[in-house]
Amino acid sequence: MLLAKLIFKNAFRSKLRSTLTILGISLAIIAFGFLRTVVEAWYAGVEASSASRLVTRNSISLIFPLPISYKEKIRQIEGVSSVSYGNWFGGIYIDEKNFFANFAIEPKSYLDLYPEYIVSDEHKRAFLKDRKGAVAGQNIVERFGWKIGDNITLRGTIYPGNWEFVLTGIYKGRDKTTDESQFFFHWDYLNEIVKKTVPNRADQAGFYLVGVKDPNLAVVISERIDRTFKNSLAETLTETERSFQLSFIYMTEAILMVIQIVSLIVIIIILAVVANTMAMSVRERLAEFAVFKTLGFSGGYILLMIFGESLIITSIGGIIGIICTFPAADAFASAMSNYFPVFIITKETIYLNIAVSFLIGIISAVFPAVRALRLQIAENLMKVR
Amino acid sequence: MGIFFLYSLRNLFKRRLTTILTALGMALVVFVFASILMLSEGLRQTLVDTGTYDNVVIVRKGAVSEVQSGIERHQASIIETQPEVAIGSDGKQQYAKELVVLINLPKRDTDKPSNVVIRGIEEHSLPLRPQVKIVEGRMPKPGSSEIVAGVNIAQRFKGAGIGENLNFALRSWKVVGIFDAGKTGFSSEIWADVEQLMSAFRRPVYSSVIFKLRDSSEFQRFKSRIETDPRLTVEAKREVRYYADQSETMAKFLRILGMSLTVIFSLGAIIGAMITMYAAVANRIGEIGTLRSLGFQRRDILLAFLLESLLISFIGGCTGLFLASFLQFFTVSTMNFQTFSELAFSFNLTFEIIYLSIFFSILMGFLGGVLPALRASRMQIVDSLRAG
């Protein structure tokens, strides 16, 4: 096919320029994909959350606890299928840099409410039997090189002192979006010690996790729960897990917005670079286009040539960029594992990258194409190099 | 040489579209670069400048922030009697026991809730913080359910304006004053009487104790003694250090994200400049041959092209910086990753950032233009004349 051959040869006419342009595009695609992945990682918690789990917490704020006596009351509310509870422990493993989420939980009911945390029966049994036992996610087990049976000490921040646990189980995430970097231990173990050291803080749960029979009734059941405790000493706020996760995101909305604006800027930058290249490339060859016209090639043919060239360059750049995004994301993920336990490049991001490359290829070619179409043959035949 | 400069400038003008596009790329990179620096600087100012060097903050050992901390009444009394505490002009100790909790309040515009810091204060809390100034109304009467709100909170949250009421902990609290603490974190807090808060939240312990050192050099001695006292399980920090530590996580996050982006973007801009300059050289091969035959040295050719590249990047850099300066009108209101509390900070433009941005843009211009300029200068005269 002559057209294809022409397009390809012309696109690489100036190897240096084409290489540089492709490089520029790859970089921009890497940046774009990377930023999107950061935004998605932010929402990872939301993606992984369930609409059939509710979170009940003290209505004042998260830092205030709820009495353990609420468990029974919540369980008796119509529509509730199961209740569990937990406390954010906030312990530090050796160094603050090694951050991971750790919770004291009611072991059986909690794990039942989270089918996406896959624990082998053997580990589950061992965990339930040992008061000092702990279950940790695959991610942190690998990160710190733990083995079943290891003693793990966490330095308490909210509950002071050094707390010792034994690793009795490892969980794997069912889905790609499941956070595999959490650490769970027995609430009873925590409560036992708190009762002895700071008795006025004993018998309190940080939050309740409520399973509902019908997710469509989530809102109704939430209201029922809150009504039950209205005007008591510890009023509650119940919402779906998804809603709960989203509220954290709203609080950091501003930063997210900044990141998204920057993504847009990236696209504009690439556009500028590619448009520049196409404009130069076409300007240099005005005489050639004049010749094509004299030979009888239609305007449409010329359009195809120009758009074709532009698209080849952006496509190659886009592909290289997409491929290189993976190692770049890996590097970022390890540097930022504290903040983003889940950092994966989704299919949507890849599709969007492809779409962006394509779009830029088209837009950059518009002005030069119009110029080539409009040129007067005679005037341009003279512009021989 | 005037003509030298004019030559470069006019050549840029001749290929206007290309020059503008390249400069635009540079401008955007410098914009991102400057904004990141401005944001980090704004964050630093807010958190680090929150706090006075001579003030000491005492929290429970291991607590990362006041919110996690708990200091019992008797422990607070022990600390109060320490000799290092300064005595003020009123004859009393410059000392305050405070309670810090987070409450969820809905924002004015979006109605979405956010965590806000409420600080229970005593008589000396305000004087201990000279950055804080009452701008409207007055301080709450001790023993009452009155509160004062920081300007950021009063603006952004429902019911936090002067004369309005906030409802929490089963009580209604009236806002009797607004205080402004500049860019520091206090502007995002609400203050109330500590005993009232303790009873409302049924928290029988304080979060922290703050006092002014009578002699700044005594800090280390005080710290070692108080941290080894068997009756206490506390940790002492200078107030500035305490707040600096709190921004550690966020600052690091911004830094990593920001620098990764800048590196990627600047590579893109440099490539853009290279493409433009290679094309400029290719276009003027004949001209280069002519100039060399007239007797201009290779060095002169190199400088002329390099100058063009530097001009583009300088123009781009100034434009980007100019645009970034408008960010100063915006305030970022977000949750501090470490303390879970509301934090408002703005973009701060300093002279250092201006120098750095301009330097950065010129550096990009240099890196982008040096190779093409070298190519231009290395050409053989005969070849250039023939090709041109």
Next chain:
Amino acid sequence: MDSIKTLIQVKNVCKSYRRGDLIIPVLGNLSFEIAEGEFLALMGPSGSGKSTLLNLIAGIDKPSSGSIIIDNVDITTLSETELADWRAANVGFIFQFYNLIPVLTAFENVELPLLLTTLSKKERHEHVNLALGVVNLTDRMDHYPGQLSGGQQQRVAIARAFVTDPTILVADEPTGDLDRVSADDVLGLMVRLNSELGKTIIMVTHDPRAAKKARIIKQLEKGSFNAACEADI
């Protein structure tokens, strides 16, 4: 009248080009002299090496072997930097396609070579005005090359060529791109520069009518490889 002195001595000059593995000889052991005040036309078929010879004399190329002595300076021994300085002071160029800098006005184009001297701005401007006067383009001095006709551009180029009062003027097909009238104009100027101002001119041309305006014509042909060159690897 002064005694005629030899200005240019070309001694055993060989020039070959390398194209990949091939060595293509262009000039073979050429030797001749040019007197001061001469107006020489170099003619010959395409590929005869006349332009190459011109380039060697003008100092924009170096011979593979041999020497070229101009006004007692052997330019083949000069370094790149020294050669550039030498050209600035001693050579005036006239190209077939004028080679004016498009972003500079006619005035600035003529001023360009003077920037390489130590003249003050005032002195430079005086020289430029003079030169433009000689070529009769004073009224167009602020025009850009794009606004001038081919003949006018070549006249600006000539002004640029002699504004530094160089030792030799070198012209490569100066009328190649001009119509008959402009060509005659340009040639007339060159004749005046030679006869009235005593400028030594070496011109390469295809055009027999142009050649007629010169005083000596030399033919270069491939067959002018009279002695073997030292093989250069």
